[in-house]
Ligand SMILES: NC(=O)C1=CN([C@@H]2O[C@H](COP(=O)(O)OP(=O)(O)OC[C@H]3O[C@@H](n4cnc5c(N)ncnc54)[C@H](OP(=O)(O)O)[C@@H]3O)[C@@H](O)[C@H]2O)C=CC1
């Protein structure tokens with residue numbers, strides 16, 4: 505482990521800062537303590553906001569080329585240190601090392617993408633209706649951005665927010681999840697090495713998340729909040745941000761339907777479900793959450809899925825070949841148990857798993873539930889665990905209506921070869937993202953985001969930078 509990347513202090517105004525109090529970061533696999541980190545207060549957050557605000561004055565005046573080059577330098581350092589960053593990520597979050605490496609590269613892809621997008625923040629020069637004036641359209645950085653990120657993708661969610669912010673000319677104050685602050689601090693270390701001026705990036709790890717959130721949403725210099733996490737917390741932040749009329753980007757909870765129609769390629773559908781469901785042990789906002797299988801395929805689908813599920817390897821994320829790793833904490837384990845209990849008490853059947861591993865205390869067994877009803881809690885909540893909830897269906901109208909019967913609207917998936925049905929699904933599924941014949945749809949060139957209570961704004965793609973820009977109209981006579 506590259507000790508230079510294992511940082512335990514806050515990063516404020518280009519300085520590594522200790523705090524009066526600290527909190528422990530543990531490895532979810534064995535609950536062993538891996539770091540003792542500065543526990544920042546609202547005062548630290550305000551110091552960081554002041555630093556970011558001061559830095560904004562000069563940073564916002566840098567050229568797009570300068571910002572692009574710094575983003576490319578940061579990208580290169582992340583790639584050079586990808587193995588070390590992946591190890592930091594696995595020991596604090598638990599996911600398999602290969603998945604952690606994939607996350608590092610995925611996060612880096614947003615940095616490279618927005619290094620390029622920085623060079624295309626173009627305005628407009630338009631003729632006025634009376635032909636006498638000139639209409640100028642300018643795009644300017646919004647200002648200081650408050651960023652609050654989750655534990656499930658502790659590096660990529662930072663990259664996906666900070667990259668467009670920097671490209672636009674914004675400065676940032678980041679509050680990472682207290683379960684996983686080390687990846688954020690390692691990113692700050694590499695940003696410092698890349699040459700970002702002091703105050704441009706600030707990281708305030710803290711267990712006082714509500715206090716830090718209030719500091720970020722109440723300070724007039726903070727012009728935008730970008731959050732990924734639960735819908736419940738997202739709603740609180742949206743309400744708090746109203747006080748200063750801050751812009752918000754919200755990537756919230758999901759409840760993805762995964763629909764296998766009667767003409768689906770069964771093996772492709774099983775493989776797509778395995779990829780979507782068991783990545784990060786089911787702890788992603790785009791995981792297949794409700795698995796609708798046409799009644800004519802139901803038994804064969806269960807048989808083929810069961811063969812794949814039984815082959816999954818459980819263990820320590822640092823061990824080569826391990827696929828299923830611990831859930832982030834006891835709260836996550838308790839939630840999965842609660843949802844399975846309510847489902848089985850309501851008639852669902854456990855075909856595989858259903859318990860904590862007998863060998864690894866924090867790992868939940870890959871679980872398959874049959875005869876799930878669309879009204880059970882497990883079909884209405886984001887499971888955030890390695891649990892397949894199978895729901896048989898018979899009719900297109902019925903399954904599209906059931907798929908849309910949720911307040912979430914992030915990702916959705918369907919397997920069918922019928923072109924007319926595909927057109928109907930893309931039009932009628934009420935989600936920000938629709939995957940057809942695939943279980944994996946996230947990449948830096950596509951607009952990631954949801955509708956309804958899954959949030960607002962888009963991350964990545966040519967659309968992702970607009971959330972960090974204000975449009976100014978100048979009328980020149
Ligand atoms: N859409 C997604 O990608 C994610 C969805 N979720 C969903 O949320 C559920 C709970 O997960 P959990 O980790 O508790 O997610 P939370 O939404 O509670 O945490 C996400 C981030 O928000 C911070 N936070 C928590 N409360 C506040 C607050 N009042 N003001 C400001 N920031 C706050 C957390 O800090 P701290 O870590 O200190 O609590 C963390 O950094 C999961 O089971 C899952 O269903 C969770 C993570 C990601």
Ligand SMILES: O=C(O)[C@H](O)CS(=O)(=O)O
Nearest residue numbers: 656657787788789790946
């Ligand atoms: O928050 C998440 O779960 C991630 O956004 C999922 S992905 O972008 O890695 O697919």
